Amino acid sequence: MPASARAADPVVVLAAGVVTPIGTDLDTFWSALLDGRDGVSTIERFRVDDLRVGRGGEIKRVPVAHGAGRIECRASRLLLAAAEDLLRRRSLDAAPSRIGVVVGTALGGAEELERALDKDGRARRAGAALYDSPGRTLAHWLGARGPLLTLSTACASGATALGVGADLLRADRADVVVAGGFDILCRFVMRGFDVLRSLTRERVRPFDRRRSGLLLGESAALVLMAREGDARGARLGRLLGHASTSDGAHIAAPHPEGRGLLAAVHGALAQAGLDPNDVDFVSAHGTGTPLNDRIETAVLKAALGARAGAIPVNSIKAGLGHTMGAAATLEAIMCLLASRDGLVPPTLGYEESDPECDLDYVPLRARTVRPRVSLSTSLGFGGCNAALVLDGGPA
Amino acid sequence: MSGVALRGTDLRVVGVITGWGEGIAALPADAASAATGRSTLAIDWLPMPGERFRRATRECRLGVAAVQAMLDAAGLAREDIAGPGSALLYATAAGYGASNRAFIEAAATGSALHFPYTAPSAVPAEVAIEFGLIGAYVIFTGGATTTLEALAHAAGLLRRGECERALILAVETFRECEDLHARGRWLLRRPLVESAACALLTVGAGRLSIADGPGPADLGAAVRRRAGETLACEPLIALALGLESGDDRLCVTGEWRGRRLALEWSRSAAPCLQRS
Numbered sequence: 001m002p003a004s005a006r007a008a009d010p011v012v013v014l015a016a017g018v019v020t021p022i023g024t025d026l027d028t029f030w031s032a033l034l035d036g037r038d039g040v041s042t043i044e045r046f047r048v049d050d051l052r053v054g055r056g057g058e059i060k061r062v063p064v065a066h067g068a069g070r071i072e073c074r075a076s077r078l079l080l081a082a083a084e085d086l087l088r089r090r091s092l093d094a095a096p097s098r099i100g101v102v103v104g105t106a107l108g109g110a111e112e113l114e115r116a117l118d119k120d121g122r123a124r125r126a127g128a129a130l131y132d133s134p135g136r137t138l139a140h141w142l143g144a145r146g147p148l149l150t151l152s153t154a155c156a157s158g159a160t161a162l163g164v165g166a167d168l169l170r171a172d173r174a175d176v177v178v179a180g181g182f183d184i185l186c187r188f189v190m191r192g193f194d195v196l197r198s199l200t201r202e203r204v205r206p207f208d209r210r211r212s213g214l215l216l217g218e219s220a221a222l223v224l225m226a227r228e229g230d231a232r233g234a235r236l237g238r239l240l241g242h243a244s245t246s247d248g249a250h251i252a253a254p255h256p257e258g259r260g261l262l263a264a265v266h267g268a269l270a271q272a273g274l275d276p277n278d279v280d281f282v283s284a285h286g287t288g289t290p291l292n293d294r295i296e297t298a299v300l301k302a303a304l305g306a307r308a309g310a311i312p313v314n315s316i317k318a319g320l321g322h323t324m325g326a327a328a329t330l331e332a333i334m335c336l337l338a339s340r341d342g343l344v345p346p347t348l349g350y351e352e353s354d355p356e357c358d359l360d361y362v363p364l365r366a367r368t369v370r371p372r373v374s375l376s377t378s379l380g381f382g383g384c385n386a387a388l389v390l391d392g393g394p395a
Numbered sequence: 396m397s398g399v400a401l402r403g404t405d406l407r408v409v410g411v412i413t414g415w416g417e418g419i420a421a422l423p424a425d426a427a428s429a430a431t432g433r434s435t436l437a438i439d440w441l442p443m444p445g446e447r448f449r450r451a452t453r454e455c456r457l458g459v460a461a462v463q464a465m466l467d468a469a470g471l472a473r474e475d476i477a478g479p480g481s482a483l484l485y486a487t488a489a490g491y492g493a494s495n496r497a498f499i500e501a502a503a504t505g506s507a508l509h510f511p512y513t514a515p516s517a518v519p520a521e522v523a524i525e526f527g528l529i530g531a532y533v534i535f536t537g538g539a540t541t542t543l544e545a546l547a548h549a550a551g552l553l554r555r556g557e558c559e560r561a562l563i564l565a566v567e568t569f570r571e572c573e574d575l576h577a578r579g580r581w582l583l584r585r586p587l588v589e590s591a592a593c594a595l596l597t598v599g600a601g602r603l604s605i606a607d608g609p610g611p612a613d614l615g616a617a618v619r620r621r622a623g624e625t626l627a628c629e630p631l632i633a634l635a636l637g638l639e640s641g642d643d644r645l646c647v648t649g650e651w652r653g654r655r656l657a658l659e660w661s662r663s664a665a666p667c668l669q670r671s
Binding site: 008116127131187191192382384 | 399489496499502510511515520524528529530535541548551555578579
């Protein structure tokens with residue numbers, strides 16, 4: 001980010017809603033994170049016997065949102081379930097034309113494309129296969145007629161969506177924005193990661209010396225945001241800064257020194273008007289692959305300087321699987337809940353330290369600490385990087 | 396109608412490649428008659444030298460070619476856009492269809508399209524690698540309204556000083572999924588015309604406004620008439636037509652799946668679309 005950039009107005013996060021493998025509402029999800037519950041299981045919804053790895057964070061029973069019983073697209077059903085959880089906590093207090101929707105996804109309607117390519121595929125399946133179809137279904141269900149965007153910065157999508165949603169509010173394009181991310185487990189993505197040999201047959205162990213790869217998961221996560229001056233009542237916290245950047249280095253692998261991620265961290269802090277000394281907690285991307293965790297550790301040390309070793313860093317992907325487009329939104333929500341309750345969830349699977357991953361990864365159990373400012377980092381295919389700076393302190 | 400104006404945005408140039416040829420000069424007066432019954436106007440495989448493009452899909456190559464066309468039209472060198480000061484915003488409605496289909500069908504044939512190329516982010520990734528773009532980066536999926544949102548987002552990045560220039564890139568391919576598009580006639584006009592376009596926005600004296608609903612004039616209609624269905628590329632081709640006309644105010648109305656959005660760019664900071 002050029003040096004002339006200045007701090008942006010904060011945006012308030014009023015409420016959140018989720019559906020995940022470890023809990024199909026926000027409270028259950030949060031309890032499960034603190035308890036260290038493992039949501040990874042054998043995938044049952046589709047055939048996996050021909051894959052190297054057939055486990056993942058599968059949601060065994062997706063709650064059916066009101067009026068959504070006839071929707072066949074699983075991605076849409078997940079989004080609506082998360083939206084219903086959100087609306088149980090906070091209503092959308094704005095005119096329909098002033099309600100924006102911004103969702104991020106790595107896969108869009110890929111499973112619907114598989115169905116559309118079947119001989120018996122019906123015409124509307126072709127439309128459902130478009131990346132923006134689940135987001136359109138969500139906007140329709142919410143009655144939102146304001147800006148509607150579906151972003152796809154791969155596995156950083158859930159962070160980019162929050163950042164772009166905040167930009168819409170700052171630009172006065174909407175009075176409230178429902179933003180977040182989603183993705184489902186399906187044959188398409190399981191086969192893709194299987195071919196890449198990215199999936200582990202062992203336990204996911206972010207930052208652990210024995211880490212051997214990731215497992216995938218499915219989730220949807222949404223937050224309701226408003227401009228700080230317009231926000232009334234209870235709130236989860238504030239989004240202070242965001243940046244999404246390009247590595248410009250490789251189609252699938254991160255830049256070897258994490259160039260783009262470091263730029264994203266600097267950009268998000270600059271937008272927040274903060275410096276690295278203000279960061280109390282880091283929610284890392286932490287996939288559990290040897291490369292990601294090593295590069296991410298190096299980036300955090302470069303960004304946070306001498307304090308890096310004293311700042312708790314966690315990854316919640318071992319218990320959920322890597323939920324792709326939803327991951328960064330879930331992690332942002334986790335940061336705000338950690339501030340609210342004074343508890344940071346542990347990094348499941350982290351037991352043995354690695355000389356190249358030498359930060360404080362919150363092993364074994366939740367830690368009693370109340371971070372105010374959190375940094376959340378994300379990376380994805382295509383050289384996508386994103387960082388969020390969140391403030392969970394009292395209003 | 397609600398709308399927002401962003402001052403300080405100059406539209407410098409737009410590079411365009413379509414199934415009709417390179418540049419807007421290649422567009423016919425009437426796409427429907429010029430198509431002579433063809434439902435899709437495809438762009439041939441673009442040869443690119445070097446091992447780096449060995450796995451790159453057709454849509455990736457089109458993205459790279461569109462940025463090069465923009466540079467050529469502006470008289471700029473690659474070094475002029477390389478680095479962290481350039482934002483890259485990419486929009487597509489269907490440009491990932493071919494690679495997704497290829498990957499799905501490879502399960503039956505045993506061939507293996509490289510999985511990361513199925514992601515929409517593959518196109519801007521190849522562009523970013525090729526031109527050294529390491530600044531702000533967002534990928535939008537959807538049709539013409541989505542590209543207008545990308546333009547507005549770029550204007551916001553410029554206004555906040557989060558980039559020095561912004562490249563707004565759109566790519567659409569249709570050939571590999573013609574049968575699927577034929578099922579979606581309710582969504583797509585004919586002929587389908589493969590396209591890639593890249594606009595360059597910089598800080599300047601101009602003003603960009605965006606508002607819900609149709610605008611007072613519409614270059615997008617001219618694109619639909621002259622080029623055919625180009626989805627996310629349509630607003631960029633429209634702006635290219637507008638720049639060539641020399642008009643001080645360019646207005647594009649985008650439509651996608653029942654939503655309409657209007658964007659107006661004026662060379663000076665004179666009022667244009669206003670919030671009411």
